[in-house]
Every structure is written in C-alpha cells, then in structure tokens.
Amino acid sequence: MRCPGQDTMYWGPEAVCETSCPKCGGPIEFFKDESSRRCRKCGEKVLNPKMDFGCAVYCKFASQCLGEDMPPELLAKRTDLLKDRAATEVKKFLGRNFRRIGRMLKVKEYSEKIQKAEGGDPAIVTLAACLSSIAGVSSGIEGDGARFSEEDAASAQSILSRAGTPDEVASRVLSILSNPEGPDRKDDLTNFKCVADAVRIAEAVEALKSGQTAGTAEPADPKPLFTETGRKLMEQVLNEK
Numbered sequence: 001m002r003c004p005g006q007d008t009m010y011w012g013p014e015a016v017c018e019t020s021c022p023k024c025g026g027p028i029e030f031f032k033d034e035s036s037r038r039c040r041k042c043g044e045k046v047l048n049p050k051m052d053f054g055c056a057v058y059c060k061f062a063s064q065c066l067g068e069d070m071p072p073e074l075l076a077k078r079t080d081l082l083k084d085r086a087a088t089e090v091k092k093f094l095g096r097n098f099r100r101i102g103r104m105l106k107v108k109e110y111s112e113k114i115q116k117a118e119g120g121d122p123a124i125v126t127l128a129a130c131l132s133s134i135a136g137v138s139s140g141i142e143g144d145g146a147r148f149s150e151e152d153a154a155s156a157q158s159i160l161s162r163a164g165t166p167d168e169v170a171s172r173v174l175s176i177l178s179n180p181e182g183p184d185r186k187d188d189l190t191n192f193k194c195v196a197d198a199v200r201i202a203e204a205v206e207a208l209k210s211g212q213t214a215g216t217a218e219p220a221d222p223k224p225l226f227t228e229t230g231r232k233l234m235e236q237v238l239n240e241k
C-alpha cells in the first residue's frame, strides 16, 4: 500500500530499491514509498529497509499504511505520543481545577504501574485513567465516585479526538469509563480493572489526606480492589502518607 501523501510523477531510477528476503534470501524490489511487500518466493511480509518510518510516529495515516507491519518500537512511540497528547488535552479541559489535575496525574501513575504488572493495553489504560478525572466536571458535580455522565462522555469524546485517538481506541476507552459494572468487550476487562483500581487508590489517598486535615478519625474503609497489584499498591501508598 502506498502512503496517500506521496506523488510518484517525478521519480527516477533511485525510486526502486532492491533487497533480499530475510527469511529465504529471495530478491525483493521496493518502490520507495512502499512500506512492505510479500516475498514472491516464500510469502514472508518484508518491511522496506530504505523507508524512514520516523514520520509514521506522527502520521495519522500510518496505521492504514503499515497496519500490523508497524515495527514494535514505532508502535511504542506512537502510544507514548498519544498518552502525552491525551494528558495535555485533559489538563487544558480541567483549566484551573488543580484538585482534578492532581487526581489525573495520580490515577495515571497508579494505572500505569498496575497495567505493567497485570497486563492489558497501555494506551487504553492510560487514556481511560486520564479521562476518569473529568467525571462530573461538566455538570459541576465532583463528588467522589461521580458517575461518568453522558455529558462527561461527550467531553471525553472531543478530548480524545483532539488528541488524535484512533476511533476504535476511543470507543473502548469510553466503554470503560461509562460502564461502572464493566466494559462492553471482554478483552477490555483487565484494562477496566487497572483503571478502576487506580481511581480507588487515588480516592483513598484523598480521603486520608482530607481526614488528616480535618483532624477526624480514620476515613471509611476504601472500596475493594480488583487486582492483586492494586491491593499492594494501595497498601504501599497509604503507608507513605
């Protein structure tokens, strides 16, 4: 498949590059804008060695162009970039609501720790974690455990699109946020648990802090957590306070 941004009119002979298949050694010819091609001898999918995939980190057509051929280090960079952009957009949305910005950073940090140990999808977990902190903000109801309303979902949708989130990722993130009983897709269950635990830990820390400030006794027992990593992290974080 060709990159939609290229013009082939002025190409000379240097536009073709010859290489050999890493699997069988058979010859393969690439046009310079071709990201990948199947070896005619053995059928192996081979990436164009001359192509600079650096642009694919930013190019929104990259997944159309490269699909599953995208090199793993490139995929990781795209994921990092998307996470950063999403966090920035959520911060912009929260404006001067520093309590919620602080919450977002904590939930993001906790969710990423849990995700690393429990599995799940790093992009979906981080995006949902960042967006969880906008719950109730649009309608001015910011109590703990605020449900993610339709209004919040609409705000989340536009934040995700400003961050350049692919549609499928955005709809999975919204499904995690909008369903307190669990996401639509079974394969998002781990992602859901990572985010839910991170939110609960952040809420428990905030409750403990406000209890300390007010000089009241122990806060109510925190909600139970889904994951073992979450339980350990909660213990560790609360002990530090």
Ligand SMILES: [Zn+2]
Binding pocket: 021, 022, 023, 024, 025, 026, 039, 040, 041, 042, 043, 044
């Ligand atoms: Zn081959």
